[in-house]
Amino acid sequence: MKRYQNIFAIIAFIVTIIHSTADAGNRWKGKWYFSKKCSFCHSVSLRQESEETGPHIRHVIGREVAARTDTQYSSHLLLLKEHGVRWTPDLLRQFISKRDGSWFDYYRKKFLKNKCVSYQTSMRHPECAPYTTHNKGRRVSTRDLEDIISYLKAFK
Numbered sequence: 001m002k003r004y005q006n007i008f009a010i011i012a013f014i015v016t017i018i019h020s021t022a023d024a025g026n027r028w029k030g031k032w033y034f035s036k037k038c039s040f041c042h043s044v045s046l047r048q049e050s051e052e053t054g055p056h057i058r059h060v061i062g063r064e065v066a067a068r069t070d071t072q073y074s075s076h077l078l079l080l081k082e083h084g085v086r087w088t089p090d091l092l093r094q095f096i097s098k099r100d101g102s103w104f105d106y107y108r109k110k111f112l113k114n115k116c117v118s119y120q121t122s123m124r125h126p127e128c129a130p131y132t133t134h135n136k137g138r139r140v141s142t143r144d145l146e147d148i149i150s151y152l153k154a155f156k
């Protein structure tokens with residue numbers, strides 16, 4: 001019986017290792033992709049340079065959306081901030097990969113309900129318009145994005 005216990009322990013150990021590395025990105029590669037695709041506008045340096053185009057994103061995972069006071073955010077991101085939404089790996093995945101802005105549809109429905117349906121109320125909510133602020137950067141493949149996310153996670 002003891003022998004079986006050991007075998008089970010070894011199998012469990014192997015399964016845990018495989019599981020933990022399964023779809024996790026490589027943060028060292030992520031550092032490289034970040035420098036190619038994101039650092040043009042964003043910095044993750046310890047010293048926060050104020051002349052960046054985009055917000056400083058060193059500790060962005062887990063951080064409230066649109067948290068920086070030195071950035072002028074779009075009204076879309078400010079709406080998420082108002083409702084206390086935080087950056088999770090999944091939100092970041094959608095934000096970067098759905099360049100047509102469709103990632104925002106869910107939040108538009110959730111927070112604005114039917115305000116975008118009538119012309120009068122939608123005029124008062126710029127977030128009813130499609131989200132286009134972040135579609136100017138370079139395209140990132142799904143794999144490279146996983147690497148970038150694990151790079152950004154590593155700062156936590």
Ligand code: HEC
Nearest residue numbers: 037038041053054055060065066067073074077133136137
């Ligand atoms: C062309 C410049 C540019 C590039 C390239 C760019 N971004 Fe951005 N980024 C911005 C701007 C501007 C904002 C503010 C967007 C808004 O207010 O809607 C932003 C916002 C963000 C935010 C939200 C930060 C916060 O404080 O809530 C994250 C996260 C982010 N970008 C990640 C990335 C990643 C990851 C990449 C690379 C794959 C990237 N960005 C490439 C300009 C850029």
